[in-house]
Amino acid sequence: MPRSKNWSVLAGFAAGLTVMTALSGSAFADTTTLTFLVPSGEENVARAQSLAKAFEAANPDIKVDIDTRPGGAEGDNLIKTRLATGEMSDIFQYNSGSLFQAINPQQNLVDLSGEPWQADVQDIFKKVVTAPDGTQRGAPIGTGMGGGIYYNKKIYSDLGLSIPKTWAEFMANNAKIKAAGKVAVIQTFKDTWTSQLFVLGDFYNVNAAEPDFATKFTGNQAKFATSPAALKGFEHQAEVFKDGYLNEDFGAATYDDGLRKLATGEGAHYPMLTFATGAIKTTYPEHLGDVGFFAMPGDDATKNGLTVWMPDGLYIAGSSEHADAAKKFVAFVASPAGCEAQTAALGVTGPYMVKGCALPTDVPPAVADLLPYFGENGAASPALEFVSPVKGPSLEQITVEVGSGIRPPADGAALYDEDVKKQAQQLGLPGW
Amino acid sequence: MSPQRRYLSGLLAILVSTVVFVIPFAFILLTALKDKKESALRSFSWPASFHLWDNLVQVIQARDYMLLTAFLNSTILTVVSVTLMVVFGAMVGFVLQRRPSIWTSIASFFVLVGLIMPPAVVPTIWVLQSLGLFKTLHGMILIEVAYGLSFSILLFRAFVATIPRELDEAATIDGAGPLQLFFRIILPLLKPVVVTVIVVQSVAIFNDFTNPLYYLPGKQNVTVQLTLYNFQSMFDTSYNLLFMNVLLITIPPLIVFLFFNRQIVAGMTAGAVKG
Structure with missing residues (x-):
């Protein structure tokens, strides 16, 4: 009977696909894999990829996996949902300032105020990633x-x-x-x-x-x-x-x-x-x-x-199981080498919030016009x-x-x- | 109806379908052919230069061939969920219609609840976490089945009512057990409604954006609708690549529809005549 044959083929196909789903998700051996959530868009992804590549070259035992999320209100909901369910990526990029305060940093994010690289971060940025208890919970990513x-x-x-x-x-x-x-x-x-x-x-x-x-x-x-x-x-x-x-x-x-x-x-x-x-x-x-x-x-x-406007912050989720490796990555981003990796991906779009990050001399005029305001006598x-x-x-x-x-x-x-x-x-x- | 009026209404139908279906599709196609600067104008115009191949390669290669993973995931998700929905929907609809008792009314109540109650995201994630199904395709399949099953059951149940009971009795007398009765007599007769459920639910699941966004995070778990966000952001959107992506993920369902068009239409009209 041709019809029953069709049905059994279909059922077999479906069963085969179900088995395939079981194959996804295999174990990784000795390397640590960090997940890194960035907002979508070519610039954000290009920056994250360049940072991940430079970091992996310096730390062969750590792998950084980039994941994207929508921006805007949809992204805000997603961040809050994933923090609330303890399923946040190890590291994520999100707004600083009032939106940072809205994700309950004291409860959800790892305290980074004791990290050595904090000394190189400009004070103007530290203020916008400071939780109500006075601890810094973020590092700058991108430019002001x-x-x-x-x-x-x-x-x-x-x-x-x-x-x-x-x-x-x-x-x-x-x-x-x-x-x-x-x-x-x-x-x-x-x-x-x-x-x-x-x-x-x-x-x-x-x-x-x-x-x-x-x-x-x-x-x-x-x-x-x-x-x-x-x-x-x-x-x-x-x-x-x-x-x-x-x-x-x-x-x-x-x-x-x-x-x-x-x-x-x-x-x-x-x-x-x-x-x-x-x-x-x-x-x-x-x-x-x-x-x-x-x-x-x-x-x-x-x-x-x-x-x-301050750049986005880079945060480590409190639920992360690889907090030590994640801290290494965050320290890398907040270092002159991290700035270089970002410049390599995107060129210069504005001043970095990390002291010691040199900017190339041939920047577009719109950026050159911006820099004096951030300088020593800047307003x-x-x-x-x-x-x-x-x-x-x-x-x-x-x-x-x-x-x-x-x-x-x-x-x-x-x-x-x-x-x-x-x-x-x-x-x-x-x-x- | 006079011949003139028939031509007129036919012409009108063609015009309407052109405006509703062909023009948007042409816009997608034209934008997908342009370069970034021209596509940023978002005008309905012939491309000044053609970038079909460049855009295609860029879209497919984006984020380490993410689109291919997405196609695999979406196909598995759609096929498995729809299969489960058809099998279970038909079984439940059959039993609910054929054996009314106190339990069937309780079951119908829960079916209706499934249709009315809006799903809450965070508690659902907690359930999935405790079952170890969060961030897996199995979990996502179960969620899609749970969201779509109520509607399918109602469709099947209404249709089973039109199949005469005498058929069941004749089969039972001829020695068919309950499973044989269902799979060999009832399910083949349900073909029109099976086709309806397959079409409606496949479109819904393949196009689902928010559920995979919340329940299926992770780069390996991406579905086709989520790949659209690769080219879109608040400050910088590549419309040419975005529309090429739209085109690519619109084509497979379109091909399926073209090939199975005859079965789909036949299934639906068969139901209409028999009903």
Whole structure:
């Protein structure tokens, strides 16, 4: 009977496949295998692979296996789930600052404050991986970045413009660029997260005007709506819309569109994190030399400086069975040799947080513009999300509204103050 | 219906299916042929230069040939889970329909619970850990079966009701035992609904993203949908490679459907006529 033969073939096939599943997962002999979880994306994977290769060459008895995870909210859930179930990889890369605090570092991560390499890590980074009990639980991976404004150098030299230090100079430049028939400010609200830079990137200026803003903000004593310095970010965003400096398709343009307009000289300014240098390098390599960068201009030219985003941290899960080998790997990443391996994979995207890491001299202009802010006499301060655990989830929606002229800036700031309230109460901060 | 109207409605159907199926597929194909810079525009345009082979090689070689591992894992996962679901779904549906008692109503209650209750991730992982099945394909197969079984049972149970009891009785009189009765008489008659379950559940399991993400971590355990994240991140996405990957993982189900198209349609219409 042909039918029953078919069925038995099918059943045999299924049984065979089931047996195959039993074959996966064999034992490894004397080498230790570390698992290393990184966010997805070519850059992260290339960096991790280069680090793993260099480390394995120096430590033949340890093997590093790279695994990837999605970024964004999906990635946050995954990290928390795997930590909660004790199934985290030995080592993982994750945000520093407020997201680091949200994964309960005291309970879930290995204490690294006693490690010898901590002496070489810059203090500005140590602060953002310090658990509530005062111990450091992470090492820096990747480079620091700034939040400010990318500009097209060709447009600047064609029109004879100079780098603005104050908001008034910036707006004067915009007027000239618009008169020359170019887009002055690129905004890309299809990807809503790109809309927050005028507010978040302005924190250096807020901090310069009101040095205790972050502490007071955490304690519910200072508000965006009532602090004149903090409100500026929202006002600036409304201003560039009102004066008609935005690209026509600002509501529908994507982050990729923004990079294209900037690199090819369709637009002059794009407020963004310096992360984007990597994307410009891989997508528009021939235009990399045309793109420069400056910090968000404020009121006072003498006090201009950069708002800095810290690189991700590298953490060892408390559940790891190979904590000693994992510590070796983390020490390698936080050493000049680790920086070299990262530079070999990606080139230089910004300054490293490890002392003694030399940077090559031929860096892209956008990176060269960034380095002075981090130098000896540099003016840089960490972004608000690294000095205060309070960050509302809806800022990007609010800045889109303010930046499209739907909501007045003062209203937007007040709405954001409401937004952070829920989050602060969830964290159980005193004073809320 | 007059001939003109028939042509008109036929034309309309072709138009709709073009818009719904062909245009998105053409977009995937065109983007997969472009280089990175052109694909970042995400426009529906003819590629300026063709990079089919480059993109193909890059996608397959990415992360030490991860895509091939993923295909193997996804195939095993889909075939085994669907087989288990069909066999157990048909058995349970048959018994529930044929032998009503206090126990069947309790069993039906739990089948419905399986359909209604949303699964919770962390407790499920705890169960898998205590059974030693976490991070294994067996565990993942059991999870997919558990999530899909309720729906299959309901389908089978409704269909068994349309098979006359006299057939069972005739077989029993001719000397068939319970297992023989089920496998030689009932299961062949269930072919239309078996085909339906296979199609619906294969698509669902092959396309499943979140369950493997949470229950099957580890580089060796990757499934095809997870490979999409190799080329995608917040700051830098390679759309040409992403769409080439989409194309590659869309083709196998498409081929299966083209080859088994006749059986699938025949199975479904056979059910319609018999019912």
